[in-house]
Amino acid sequence: MLKIENLHASVEDKSILRGVNLEVKPGEVHAIMGPNGSGKSTLAAVIAGREDYEVTKGSITFEGEDIEELAAEERAHKGVFLSFQYPIEIPGVSVTNFMKTAINETRKAKGLEDMPAKDMLKLIREKSELLEIDRKFLSRSLNEGFSGGEKKRNEIFQMAMLEPKLAILDETDSGLDIDALRIVANGVNKLKSKDNAVVVITHYQRLLDYIIPDFVHVLYNGRIVKSGGKELAHELEEKGYDWIKEEINA
Amino acid sequence: MDLKEKLVSSFLAFENRVDVDAYVHDVRSEAIKVFEEKGFPSKKEEAWKYTSLNAILKEDYSVFPKQENTLDYKDIKPYFIHDIDSYKIIFIDGKYSSHLSQTTHDGLDVCLMSSALNKPKYQLVIKNYFNKIAEKDSLTSLNTAFSNEGAYIHIPKNKIVEKPIQILHFSTGNESATMLQPRNLIVVEENSHVQIIERHQSLTDNPVLTNSVTEIFTNKRAIVDYYKIQNDSKKASLIDNTFIKQRRESIASVHTFSFGGKLTRNNLNFYQEGERIDSTLKGITIIGDKQHVDHNTLVHHIEPNCESHQDYKGIFDDNSTGVFNGKVVVEKEAQKTNAFQANNNILISDKASINTKPQLEIFADDVKCSHGCTIGQLDESAMFYMRSRGIPEKEAKALLMFAFSNNVLESVKIPEIKQRITKIIAKKLGVNIGFDL
Incomplete structure (x- = not known):
């Protein structure tokens, strides 16, 4: 589904990704871990199409198509979704209207008519129940005045609404208490199928107790330096990252 | 012959042609003298520093229409709010x-x-109100000298006018260039309530210059809601001079929506005379190309316990230019005044510009006055956030711009106006999305 080969990317001439290789197949859950500043969020943003980052080398292929030249919205239309580490507050745009616009623009890109209002309401009701989101919440301005946990839950609600093929969750566990973490993980698990894939970016093993990864990768200095199964996450939790750094530097 | 000479020399012919009483005749004769002496304002004057009339004064305007022109209902239907029952005063x-x-x-x-100007039964109202609060500056004087046609609205005491009143000025473009000088007088007596919508619309791309003067008297506890929809064709320019006098406990609001036209200058003046008066001045400006919109506001607080609320949003694309010059005067006696002013702007293009200048003159010591102006760009991270959800760049921009100006729309009391403005904004931004926020 997603194939990243020798990806180099920089922001303002500062090189951040230095040869990332990653392949994600349908039905798989991948976790990307790594110390601060290793390039995890950059990798997420580059896959989603953020324009501040310049891809200097390598390729990103999604379902066999090179998506590197595509705008963020075109990638979204193809089924790429990024759950933001820091969701943006947009005063004056309600959660509902934002979702309506996103869904109908995606449908338009696929040559479909707008979703009938009735179906939209039904979908919103269904998905907000899945994430245990209060109805009142949906008429509020997007992320404005939301708590950290509410913002993250709202991200997964958007994911549920858009039903992406590839969901990248960037530090979705940060700022969540244990109940919110469970709700979010439960939401993600319910949305998982053999046809879609999830990439979880996280510092801690905590979230991976709920969203069980098939593969765990360690990103360090802009490269994936180690890959393994879910037991690698446990090892990192116990031992930290220093042993990996030593291994690399040796 | 330049426009000034042309206007001055045609005054006598005009004055002989119209039939008015001696009072109005004197007012006009006095006014033409003021205009003759002052001429059109130039950029040397502080109040016109950022708005030049030079280019638009060069046209060879016909000052009086040579013939009576007619229009059909279908020609004008798109330009008024037709899905509500309303009074309409329509000029062609x-x-x-x-x-x-x-x-x-x-x-x-x-x-x-x-x-109203020539029938005896209106004489008393005319004597009491006509040209009483209009400033004696050159453009207002010019309008006064040629004042003859416009809307006359008089609401007696204790009357809630259920239907809004629409004042619509159309230009047919049958002349190669037209100058219009509408003059409106609106008197709202005690405890009465009226809603008014005003629009100027040119139906072709022939140049039009409108120099409009409106005097509004809001008597004790009266409520006036005034909406100006400015979405004229790209060769039409408007100088709107509006003067509002409020008596005690009255509430007056003016919403100005500026999307069209070549050059638009809004001189909006509120004079509060009495206690517990509430004045609201709000506006949304969204322009592009080489359009120019200038808001020049004045709120004069004279007595205690009054409020004023100003909120103007501006979005400027291409080579467009904007001006906001907001003056608030709080006299020494006007204690406990609450005066708020905000002017927020977004520049979409590198070539667009806005000059914003709050002017507060406060002589009282126990007041709450605030002002703030901002000039920014669209938030890039918000753009990426929206696009990452599948909302294309143009639509994401439009949604952000709409959200930015939405709190001005929220205080519009007629839902059909809100819908109309929303549609105009969507069209202006080239998108087809619902903004039902």
Whole structure:
């Protein structure tokens, strides 16, 4: 589904990704871990199409198509979704209207008519129940005045609404208490199928107790330096990252 | 012959042609002298530093329409709010169109300035109110000198006018260039309530210059909601001079929506005379190309316990230019005044510009006054956030811009106006999305 080969990317001439290789197949859950500043969020943003980052080398292929030249919205239309580490507050745009616009623009890109209002309401009701989101919440301005946990839950609600093929969750566990973490993980698990894939970016093993990864990768200095199964996450939790750094530097 | 000479020399012919009483005749004769002495304002004047009339004064305007022009209902339907029951006062090239209008004398007067100026039964109101608060500056004086036609609205005491009143000025473009000088007088007596919508619309791309003056008197506890929809064709320019005098406990609001036209100058003046008065001045400006919109506001707080609320949003694309010059005067006696002013702007293009200048003159010591102006760009991270959800760049921009200006729309009391403005904004931004926020 997603194939990243020798990806180099920089922001303002500062090189951040230095040869990332990653392949994600349908039905798989991948976790990307790594110390601060290793390039995890950059990798997420580059896959989603953020324009501040310049891809200097390598390729990103999604379902066999090179998506590197595509705008963020075109990638979204193809089924790429990024759950933001820091969701943006947009005063004056309600959660509902934002979702309506996103869904109908995606449908338009696929040559479909707008979703009938009735179906939209039904979908919103269904998905907000899945994430245990209060109805009142949906008429509020997007992320404005939301708590950290509410913002993250709202991200997964958007994911549920858009039903992406590839969901990248960037530090979705940060700022969540244990109940919110469970709700979010439960939401993600319910949305998982053999046809879609999830990439979880996280510092801690905590979230991976709920969203069980098939593969765990360690990103360090802009490269994936180690890959393994879910037991690698446990090892990192116990031992930290220093042993990996030593291994690399040796 | 330049425009000034042309206007001054045609004054006598005009004055002989119209039939008015001695009082109005004196007012006009006095006014033409003021205009003759002052001429059109130039950029040397502080109040006109950022707005130059030079280019638009060069056109060879016809000052009086040579013929009576007519329009059909279908020609004008797109330009008024037709999905509500309303009174309509409609002018075509400055002349009243009786077959398109819907006026009344039944319990209130919604009719023509020309008849009010020369019929004895209106004489007392004219003497008490006509040209009493209009400034004696050059453009207002010019309008006064040629004042003959426009809307005359008189709401008696204790009357809630259920239907909004729409004042519509059309230019047919039958002349190669037209100058119009509508003059409106609106008197709202004690405890009465009226809603008014004003629009100027040119139906072709022939140049039009409108120099409009509106005097509004809001008496004790009266409520006036005034909406100006400015979405004219790209060769039409408007100088709007509006003066509002408020008596105690009255509430007046003016919303100005500026999307069209070549050059638009809004001189909006509120004079508060009495306690516990509330004044609201709000506006949304969204322009591009080489359009220019200038908001020049004044709120004069004279007595204690009054409020004023100003909120102007501006979005400027391409080579467009904006000006906001907001003056608030709080006299020494006007203690406990609450005066708020905000002017927020977004520049979409590198070539667009806005000059914003709050001016507060406060002579009282126990007041709450605030002002703030911002000039920014669209938030890039918000753009990426929206696009990552599948909302294309143009639509994401539009949604952000709409959200930015939405709190001005929220205080519009007529839902059909809100819908109309929303549609105009969507069209202006080239998108087809619902903004039902």
